[in-house]
Amino acid sequence: MKQKLFYTATAIFFILSAILHYSGASATVQITICSAAVILLAAFLGRATENVAHYAGERMGGFLNATFGNAAELIIAIFLVKEGLFDMVKASITGSIIGNMLFVLGLSVFMGGLKFKIQKFNELLAGHNASLMLLAVIVLFIPAVFARDFEPRQVDALSLIVAGILIIAYILWLVFSMITHKNELSEIVPTNTVESHEQAHWSKGFSIVMLVVATVMVAFISEWLVGNLEEFTHRFGLSELFVGAFLIAIIGNAAEHSAAVFLAMKNKIGAAVEIAVGSSLQIALFVSPVLVFISFFFGDIMDIVFTTYELVAIGVAAFIAISISRDGKTNWYEGLLLIFVYIILGVAFFMA
Template sequence: MKWLLVLVPLAIVLEHLAPGNDLLIFAVAALGIVPLASIMAQATGVLATRLGAGLGGLLNATFGNAAELIIALAALRSGLHEMVKASLAGTIIGNVLFVLGVAMVLGGSKHGDQRYDARAARTQATMLTLAVIALILPAAYLSIVPKAEGQMNSISALIACIMLAVYLANVAFALVRSGADVSAQAADAGHGHVHAGPAWTPRKALLVLFAVTAGIVWLSEILVGTVEAASEAMGFSDAFTGVFVLAVIGGAAEQATAIVAARQNRMDLSMSITLGASVQLALLVAPLLVLLSYWIGPHPMGLVFGPGLVLTILFAVMIAGQVASDGRADWLRGVQLLAVYLILAAVFFFVPDAVA
């Protein structure tokens, strides 16, 4: 991905020299984020190795979804709350349907039946189910009590605190139960970034991490500033752009890791990446954004997702639970997951924002 780094300065130049060409700027900035996210993962892996298993795992957990969080914060600052929710929902369903589907197709076509730890996968699936319950209930409550809109910010903040507490309990449980080495992998939630990466010193890795984070922040501001105009130019609704465009951009690095792992017959790692990343988004990133919205952006963001997003998340989690039940993967299961993802994409392409 390193050759894509040339797009980083190009996006900054285009923003100043071609401010009216929103679609081109959006595309260049989006592709420029991908190699930066990959380098961030490498730098985090170096620091994690040096810090030891426990702290290293927590560091990986913190930066595992950093690109998605930075993009979401930029959108939050601009008041694009529905775009943020669509991106969060899209990343969750993209991980458990698209990424896992591609991984199973490529891995199964090369190795036949692949095995993974069914107990660990079921644990992640259970955490994901818990997270989805927390994301669905505010919308369900509002549909039953439509006059309770004034209370939704308080309800969302309370649920966000509970979700964060559950995430911290999950990390603590993994640290206590699994011991030092295994706890790092559990706290990483399966992002696949526990490798040592390049032969960098900790000081160099830290400098790279700060530089790359600054670059992602800059490109995210450019991306969010052009996303609405670019969506209109492409004929996409805001919901489709959030669910099927921004979600892919933010998670490109870890998605590639999951697919490569399956191709190398490491289905345990691939399952852990796809399910663990979704758990972390739902239990860590989403509640953090809700709480941070009280200080960032024009007004607080609630946890009320539209009916279309609620249904898609629910379907994705149901299928993930079934796939994770027996510890076996093959290319046909991958085709089935991809079919569901494509059906959802086709429907979302025509669904108006008000419904999604």
């Protein structure tokens, strides 16, 4: 019954978003309804991904959940790039990275820790994730420092080169973690895992079809949402930095929020970390460089030079996330610390 209500609500909000878009309703009303539709569709996308993951295995499931969980945000970002709103795109990238590392991971660790005193996951995987986080921070800092003395053409060239290297690094990480060192990085299975033998709600074929359908629906909603963002931002006096880093990031990451938290509460903290941290790494090492190349094909290159505020936020998020997760153990208080840092950054971004 609950599932039918959820599917009905998702369809209603999608249809309502389309009606408001084509009838020319106010930007505020459209953004409100479209945001609700994106959140519902992200949850629907997450459910479809979880069903596919049931047939693909837990580590692959975490990767798929992170990938399709980022689909909404990637599609939104592509439309922002098309509109030339590069500052908002980079802010949304920042928001997604810190949102996953601080809010999603923090909430997962906190909720899981309330139910299980200590939760453990693969320490070797945590160490590799920490190294990749540091790589992301370093790579984002380098263009920001050197770009000050570069001409615009040099900045564009540097951005394309860095983007290409990041994509190669991410693809090789997938080869390393999913193929050559798959067994070493496999999940630690807790003895007290809740509902460890859950059945998939959908068949394999139907799950894949629903995954495609949800992604297409998100693409339409994203275009309608982006078309009203500029007017909405000016009307309420919000900065592009805050809108991109927090509003878009929270809406786009809805799938990861729900999936990671539910997994942590079932004592599958490894899969929750794979979603939260893996999603941040995917945004930093794959999505952001892909957007640089997409902007190139649109005819106006989006450089990979981030503002000082954005770099500080990413650096702080990576530092505390590494400190908390590197030992392969978590508890509820560590999750609370991550959430506190996220709230502080949110207030700072709002006031900036």
